[in-house]
Amino acid sequence: MPKGKPVDPVVTGIRDAILGGEFVPNQRLVEADLSEQFSASRASVRAALFALANEGLIERVQNRGARVRAVSLAEAIEICELRMVIEGLCAAKAAQRIDGDGDAELAAIGAAMRAAVETGDVFGYSELNQRLHRRVQEISGQRTAAQALERLRAQNVRHQFRLAMHPGRPRQSLSEHLAIIEAIRARNADAAEQAARAHLRSVLRTLPEIERARPKPHRAQT
Template sequence: MPTHEQTTDADRNAEPVDITAAIRTAIVRGDFAPNQRLVEADLSEQFGVSRGGVRAALFALTNEGLVERIQHRGARVRAVPLNEAIEISEVRMAVEGLCAAKAAERVTDEQVAELRGIDEAMRTAVAEGHVLRYSELNKALHGRIIEISGQRTAAEVLRRLRAQNVRHQFQLALVPGRPNVSLAEHHAIIEAICAREPEAAERAARAHLTSVINALRSFPS
């Protein structure tokens, strides 16, 4: 009889976790580095699922642009080059501008209070020098605006784009002085949405992503 530390074939066949989501989260979180090999047997052991489930997940993540398969070498985390990161941000600029405008049309009084609470938390994080906390709040704010917008198709597009760009977003957050710049841009987005001004919200969102693109262009290629 297997111990609690052992994984039986029956356990693996049950696929107790969403392995695609689990590997995706690990990549986005930085647990797997760019160009790191993703070995099916190792992932099967780590997540307690069958190798078939891992294989299917890696194919799905390849389609999402997070994983690449190298002939005769298996799968690895795809390293997104800088020029592609800029292209991704340009697409985000259009889609997130739409979401900000829609959020301004739909936002409730309760959601206004929530967004302003995030704004205040971001100010505190920057004032206290908590860069990682600010980065987390940044991600949460963008996600909440998308949710408020009600744009489900845009949400799926942006989820994939942001996941592919996570390494560059993290590098950007560490640039000296960048959080202060970003803070003012996010504040403008929040204020426009809370004022229920769709055109102003879209302009603010596009201005923020333009700033991101300009910052990325300053990175060494």
């Protein structure tokens, strides 16, 4: 959110419902229902849907209103490839800018991630994963990059959720995240960028596996 721009509670409410899985891909978003749910005028809801369409979270369908946008595997891969470049930049900048407080915080996140994997706390690990990526962005000081990454992650939220739940994925990604933390704490910008890119390359390799493992829709016998 650009500095100084007021937060629209309707935009925030609908966005959180999409990111939290309350509204699912291809679900129709009816203005009247949203107006009641968020205690807002139809005009406010319409403006919120327009804003979220610009973010890529919903799409407007001619004569059918709005629906939550479904992201294909091909698009998820494109998003991940773009994230690889931007997150590599943020990791490098974070290594150059990190201070003592940031160093201690990243160390604590790494320790918590290790503990979550050892205890099988998948949801806790997923939250720490998001926290780490967000904290690296903040330390990097790259506001424009951070805003772009938030939009990319929002569009890809369903694939990210399936990635987090994929058997063995937390343990596999733990070493990747610890490598990012280690390089940033060592103030090694080149190593931090390469570690961030290596992590996203691993995600790229895993996305097709997750898609193949998805249950196929049942087709009725004819």
